[in-house]
Amino acid sequence: MICNTLGMHPSQFQIFIQNKLFTYLLPTMVLIILASSPLSAQHIARRLGHPTTRFADPIYTPEELRDRFSSEELKADVAVIVNLCDGWQGDIKDFYYAAATAPITSLQIPIGTRLPAMSARKDGKLILHRDVLWGGNAPIDAYEFFFYSKGRRYRCVTPKLCCNFWVEDFGPDPRSPVLTIECNAPDAVSISRPVKVCLTVKNTGDAPDELVTVKLSVPTGAVFTRSNGETNAAARRVVWNISNLAPGSNKRLCADFHAQQPGSLTFESSASGVVAQLVETWCATRVSGIPAVLFEVIDIDDPIEVGQQDIYELSVINQGSTTLTNVKIVCTLEPSQQYVSCTGATTAQSQENVITLTPLATLSPKDTAKWQIVVKSIASGDVRFTAELASDQFQRPIKETEATRQY
Numbered sequence: 001m002i003c004n005t006l007g008m009h010p011s012q013f014q015i016f017i018q019n020k021l022f023t024y025l026l027p028t029m030v031l032i033i034l035a036s037s038p039l040s041a042q043h044i045a046r047r048l049g050h051p052t053t054r055f056a057d058p059i060y061t062p063e064e065l066r067d068r069f070s071s072e073e074l075k076a077d078v079a080v081i082v083n084l085c086d087g088w089q090g091d092i093k094d095f096y097y098a099a100a101t102a103p104i105t106s107l108q109i110p111i112g113t114r115l116p117a118m119s120a121r122k123d124g125k126l127i128l129h130r131d132v133l134w135g136g137n138a139p140i141d142a143y144e145f146f147f148y149s150k151g152r153r154y155r156c157v158t159p160k161l162c163c164n165f166w167v168e169d170f171g172p173d174p175r176s177p178v179l180t181i182e183c184n185a186p187d188a189v190s191i192s193r194p195v196k197v198c199l200t201v202k203n204t205g206d207a208p209d210e211l212v213t214v215k216l217s218v219p220t221g222a223v224f225t226r227s228n229g230e231t232n233a234a235a236r237r238v239v240w241n242i243s244n245l246a247p248g249s250n251k252r253l254c255a256d257f258h259a260q261q262p263g264s265l266t267f268e269s270s271a272s273g274v275v276a277q278l279v280e281t282w283c284a285t286r287v288s289g290i291p292a293v294l295f296e297v298i299d300i301d302d303p304i305e306v307g308q309q310d311i312y313e314l315s316v317i318n319q320g321s322t323t324l325t326n327v328k329i330v331c332t333l334e335p336s337q338q339y340v341s342c343t344g345a346t347t348a349q350s351q352e353n354v355i356t357l358t359p360l361a362t363l364s365p366k367d368t369a370k371w372q373i374v375v376k377s378i379a380s381g382d383v384r385f386t387a388e389l390a391s392d393q394f395q396r397p398i399k400e401t402e403a404t405r406q407y
Contacts, residue, residue: 116130296315
């Protein structure tokens with residue numbers, strides 16, 4: 001029986017004895033906890049921070065942790081440990097980036113916790129203990145941060161006393177990148193001008209994509225001239241590769257083309273990532289040619305005797321890069337001349353001294369249309385044969401006059 005020699009009330013004395021017993025028995029209780037833990041762990045750690053076994057000097061702030069992982073002296077050692085960690089399938093660059101930018105929080109690891117791993121040094125060499133049971137006499141003060149790499153989520157835990165960090169694989173990344181793509185090209189452009197096509201690729205998801213491939217087709221009728229991407233001539237496309245497209249970020253990509261002929265150019269584009277699904281879009285440009293025409297009128301015989309027939313040859317050459325449409329020619333004779341006949345690209349009608357050629361529907365670039373108009377000289381004089389050309393491509397008519405001496 002224990003005697004109460006402290007002058008305490010019996011109930012106070014009982015509490016005093018219980019507290020003393022707890023203090024004396026605490027080490028034994030810790031041993032009991034460890035004994036009841038799964039002692040099949042490969043390694044039991046009881047102390048941290050020894051200069052010969054710790055990974056690096058102790059840390060006391062998140063900034064010091066960032067300094068350790070960014071240190072050029074330790075960078076290669078960090079990569080060795082990360083690559084030794086079970087489940088690691090990521091890119092070491094993602095680890096370095098996360099160590100420099102990710103939120104770092106404090107945590108306490110209770111006594112008896114079974115850890116997946118813990119790095120250390122042994123005889124100067126880097127090692128990674130796997131399946132470690134913490135058997136120290138106090139919780140471990142540590143820092144942690146989370147990060148993502150190659151579609152998986154990871155956690156890095158670093159004890160403050162020793163920097164004996166490790167990386168844990170938390171499985172597939174629950175987030176996902178989502179791509180959108182826009183194609184922008186001028187509505188219309190002259191054939192002499194380059195066609196600039198710009199694509200805007202954006203990640204609207206909540207995770208980065210480590211590699212996004214963007215493709216832009218080279219349409220028939222166009223020639224690729226330049227861009228900051230790679231050209232696949234056989235596949236007739238321009239290709240860009242975007243590394244680590246972060247959530248909310250976008251990339252603008254442009255290429256220049258030259259149109260070979262007037263018409264419509266359709267530019268088809270697509271973007272896909274390692275994780276992100278394929279997205280496609282298109283845009284179009286109307287290419288207009290430049291109208292130009294050479295209109296000539298000559299008389300075959302000059303001078304011409306009264307009573308004889310003369311021939312006026314009309315020639316229309318499309319010198320431009322666009323098709324001429326609705327080509328009309330009207331000729332005017334002086335009273336001293338009389339219309340006889342017309343042959344050529346279209347027929348003709350004559351009313352008094354005006355000859356109207358049936359309109360030519362189209363005249364393609366570099367093509368030529370000709371007519372021969374036969375007239376009769378009915379009086380002497382210095383006469384003028386006048387022809388006027390019009391088409392949809394010209395706002396003003398084009399006039400030609402040929403002088404003929406009739407005697």
